[in-house]
Amino acid sequence: MDKLAEIMAHKRSEIAPLVRPVSEAELAALDASLPRPPSFAAALRRRDGQLAVIAEIKRRSPSAGTIREGISAVDQAKRYQASGADALSVLTDAKYFGGDLGDLHAVTAHFAAHAPARPCLRKDFMVHPVQVLQAREAGASAILLIVRALSDDEIATLHRAAAAAGLDALFEIHDEPDLARALRHGAKIIGVNNRDLAVFTTDLAHSERLIPQFPRGVIAVSESGIATAADAARARAAGAHAVLVGEALMKTPDPAALLAAFRHV
Secondary structure, eight states, rough: HHHHHHHHHHHHHHGGGGGGOHHHHHHHHHHSSSOOOOOHHTTTTOTTOOEEEEEEEOSHHEEEEESSTOOOOHHHHHHHHHHTOEEEEEEOOSSOOOOOHHHHHHHHHHHSSSSOOOOOEEEEESSHHHHHHHHHTTOSSEEEEEGGSSSSHHHHHHHHHHHHHEEEEEEEEEEHHHHHHHHTTTOSSSEEEOOOOTOOOOOHHHHHHGGGGTTOOOOEEEESSSSSSHHHHHHHTTSSSSEEEOHHHHHOOOOHHHHHHHHOO
């Protein structure tokens, strides 16, 4: 079993006790009852044309091991906010990434009380609309859909659930078949994961090959393997509107300087 298959099997088992019917009507009612989160899609298209940065809160990962175990999600969100990150990605998977849904709640609550708010992506392995409901309750602006980890029926169900809940969906792909499937499902934001989640090798050439194939109007994100200004420049040259950066920003003592370097490529 490859690593992604292992993670997805665990996730399906983990959420099994929570699974119940969640209708689009319920999600729409929830959306109407809660304050509107900031737009994730809008944050990725900067008016000045510069590269947008999605700054990730990630304590550990299967590929990197421990990054910053025990770090407060809110403290890291404050650093990113002060550094001018355009959006945040908050890991909510516990077993493999050291995150928690409470991290997302705490970060969005901080933004609600301390402007300027930043839209937050719930970064997790989504398999059921109950997780979309959780994301909206926690103040997320978007969810992640890993195309190769889901059936077409699951993608369609989760995408409709996100729309009903007022959330954007970031479709994550790794190759041409993934891209074709994302486009068939009407993806408006597509991220190329430069890391192969089956074996955890990373190569920016995936973004360089795939992003030029995106239709005009699709927001392009390059994910993983962005550590330096040169890496960001490669993503930008390929046509990326935004980069998603976790490990490098978690480790640097000066996230503002690194964000500025990414943005001004």
